[in-house]
Amino acid sequence: MTKKWWMESVGYQIYPKSFFDTNYDGIGDINGIIQKLEYLSSLGVNLIWICPFYDSPMDDHGYDVRNFFDIAKEFGTMDDVKRLIEKAHGLGIKIILDYVLNHTSDEHPWFIESRKSKDNPYRDYYIWHEGKLQEGKKIEPTNWGSFFGGSCWKHDELTDSYYMKIFSDKMPDLNWQNEKVRNEMINVGQKWLDLGIDGFRLDAVSHLDRSEFVDIINAPDRYPLDWHRFSNLPKVHDYLKELNKKLFSKSDCLTIGEVGGEASIESGLKYAAFEANELSMVFNFDHNWCNNIYEVLSTKKLKTNLLCLKKALNKWQIAFKDKGWVPLNWLNHDQPRLMSQYGNHQYPLASGKMLATVLHMMRGTPFIYQGEEIGMTNFLFDDVSQFKDISSVNAYHRYLLDDSDPVKALKKAAIRSRDNPRTPMQWSASYYAGFSVVNPWMPINYNYKKINVEKNIKHKNSLWYHYQKLIELRRFSEYHDVITYGNYEMIDDNDEYLFNYLRYNHNQKLLVLNSFASQRIEYDLSSFKIMKKVIGNYKKQSIKNGKIKLKPFESIVFELKEEL
Ligand code: GLC
Ligand code: CA
Secondary structure, three states: OOOOHHHHHHHEEEEHHHHOOOOOOOOOHHHHHHHOHHHEEEEEEEOOEEOOOOOOOOOOOOOOEEEEEEEOOOOOOHHHHHHHHHHHHHHHOEEEEEOOOOEOOOOOHHHHOOOOOOOOHHHEEEEEEEEEEEEEEEEEEOOEEEOOOOOOOOEEHHOOOEEOOOOOOOOOOEEOHHHHHHHHHHHHHHHHHHOOOOOEEEEEEEHOOOOOOOOOOOOOOOOOOOOOOOOHHHHHHHHHHHHHHHHHHHHEEEEEEEEEOOHHHHHHHHHEEEOOOOOOOOOOOOOOOOEEEHHHHHHOOOOOOHHHHHHHHHHHHHHOOOOOOEEOOOOOOOOOHHHHHHOOOOOOOOEEEEEEHHOOOOOEEEEEEEOHHOOOOOOOOOHHHHHHHHHHHHHHHHHHHHOOOOHHHHHHHHHHHHHHHHOOOOOOOHHHHHOOOOOOOOOOHHHHHOOOOHHHHOOOOHHHHHHHHHHHHHHHHOHHHHHHHOOEEEEEOOOEEEEEEEEEOOOOOOEEEOOOOOOOOOEEEOOOOOEEEEHHHHHEEEOOOOOEEEEEOOEEEEEEEOOO
């Protein structure tokens, strides 16, 4: 295996709109990222992924790009981006940006041209289709649903045809079969690499190919969402091999694909095995929903399905063992907050630290999502107007149709809402959580006085310092090699409360114990030769007669004596 810089990195994901506002308009900006680089450096991260800040009408908060070569006014200027790259590099922090390949905004000049007429030179930049005649009426070419709800086709009056859009109406899908589109997008990537960025997170990359346009039969809804129609299809791999050859392989850049659509291990390897010559790694979502999320509404209890979670994380560790590399991220800007998803509200500190340990001691490149390091939580939405995410608004209206109770519909939409992770970063207990000095674009979480960066940094026992210590262990300690490159082996596979594993190389061995139980659990250590404790979330351990009594959500890493 060839070692790469990104295997030794610890990443941090920034959602710029909600990170830090420096010009008092209530919207986070590039200058805000610049000002917080020292903060990130003190946490220990040396890689940041920044969500889109390109010029955009913001239908999907920047994922709908109007101009790939310009910066949205609310975020700043190209000069700010240059300063950002320079300062980050000066601190030893690399930067990757979103590479949005699947679609553009409907306000992008290519689309404005494309819709004008059927023989416009840009027509084939997008996926156009005639409507289908049904009972004398023209309807969508297929009944396929989109990710954000409704049909994945949108009628356009100008030419009386439909364009495909698997996200929002304002995000027409690019036609990757068209070589011109591929060349344009390679050009986009090249320009950004030339500017000095270190790689890309490839947005929605599994969707660049479409299956034949035939209806989904026996559909339960008018527009059923069947990911298989536009996810992980064969031509995606041709396109990525081409991008790799013409773009990625020419620099030492990092490429992480967002691979939704139930990517199997098999397809994950197609994208990111070392010899695939496509991507450095892929983000998958297998571990994101291992809990009884909708039962929270009735029982108020959130129980992690630990066997599901273990299986999901374990299988990627195993499959990529010698064949590739994986990112280690709990969640991102599209999922609920980690603490609300898998944490425990009675033991927030212990469970937060334990969750951090579970992931950061694995083999791969960790990514912390902004605010995770201080234990930020979901937002208690009490009005639909608080939703800023178009898919949450659509979900709310869908639920309202099922059951006309608006309170229930709001609660249901809120639980999975992509707005949960997008409330502003909680920097301090002062007004607007220190994020801005004016009312922000999105409500601040009510708990900001309790959960914020300033408070975390003041208390040595905080979650923040636990993250810092985990990063320090991985990047700079005597365990650097075993944590980064060592073998991984799960133990106690069928235990419903413990997530335990070993990490080892030729001269070091670590035992990682993590309890997901709120009661004490006894664990037999007699078969391990314990040398010392490396990190834990409780000061003292109770070990008697070779048995440890793990406290609620206790997590502990021991160095073991290597048996030769
Ligand atoms: C990805 C992004 C998400 C966005 C979508 C469309 O899934 O993570 O935020 O809405 O792609 O670009
Ligand atoms: Ca601002």
